[in-house]
Amino acid sequence: MWMNDFISLVYPRICTCCGNSLWKGEEVICTLCEYRLPKTWYHLEHDNPVSRIFWGRARVESATAYLHFNKGNMVQHLIHHLKYKERKDVGVWLGSHYGTYLKSSPLFRSAEAIIPVPLHRKKQLTRGYNQSEQFGMGLAKSMKLPLEVQTLCRNSVSETQTRKRRYKRWENVSGIFEVRNPEKLAGRHLLLVDDVITTGATLEACVQTLSSIPDVRISIATIASTRN
Numbered sequence: 001m002w003m004n005d006f007i008s009l010v011y012p013r014i015c016t017c018c019g020n021s022l023w024k025g026e027e028v029i030c031t032l033c034e035y036r037l038p039k040t041w042y043h044l045e046h047d048n049p050v051s052r053i054f055w056g057r058a059r060v061e062s063a064t065a066y067l068h069f070n071k072g073n074m075v076q077h078l079i080h081h082l083k084y085k086e087r088k089d090v091g092v093w094l095g096s097h098y099g100t101y102l103k104s105s106p107l108f109r110s111a112e113a114i115i116p117v118p119l120h121r122k123k124q125l126t127r128g129y130n131q132s133e134q135f136g137m138g139l140a141k142s143m144k145l146p147l148e149v150q151t152l153c154r155n156s157v158s159e160t161q162t163r164k165r166r167y168k169r170w171e172n173v174s175g176i177f178e179v180r181n182p183e184k185l186a187g188r189h190l191l192l193v194d195d196v197i198t199t200g201a202t203l204e205a206c207v208q209t210l211s212s213i214p215d216v217r218i219s220i221a222t223i224a225s226t227r228n
Contacts, residue, residue: 037074038075043108062219064108069196102221111191151182152177195222
């Protein structure tokens with residue numbers, strides 16, 4: 001007990017959103033910031049702004065995002081820490097919490113495996129980890145589902161999508177994914193996961209690739225969506 005108190009003095013545990021100290025039992029963000037998270041509740045609606053992104057573009061069963069992403073809001077802060085500050089625990093925490101909602105949703109509770117959008121191995125070596133995989137780990141834990149990280153692979157490095165328009169984003173990722181051992185997931189309901197969805201180009205490319213698996217069903221869940 002005294003050792004934990006000493007460690008807390010030297011390395012204080014602080015909220016990733018507001019910077020205040022975390023109390024016993026709190027992880028990653030404080031209770032107040034957790035309450036203030038801008039949840040979308042899209043997992044309760046088949047017709048929502050995220051699912052509409054894929055209408056006429058890709059065969060998706062259901063699609064959702066946990067949080068609303070706006071420039072400067074706490075969600076952007078969380079994503080920044082996850083992607084660039086080596087805070088893998090942020091992704092796992094978000095996945096674990098969202099998984100408790102998804103496993104009780106009629107739209108997502110039939111999912112049988114979780115597949116994170118992959119990074120190219122060179123980019124993953126540079127960053128040290130895949131942020132979408134961390135989110136997937138949290139989902140897998142709370143939903144009690146297997147996390148499949150070897151099935152969907154990225155076979156080439158794409159340019160950053162940040163400043164590209166919708167068609168250029170799609171063109172940038174078209175054909176860069178491949179499926180390995182597709183028979184392993186034949187006939188199953190897959191939950192494809194990513195960090196933030198904007199135009200959906202990367203996820204669309206993943207869905208098109210995964211659709212080569214016989215009798216597969218694909219749903220999508222992301223940490224956040226830029227569409228409110």
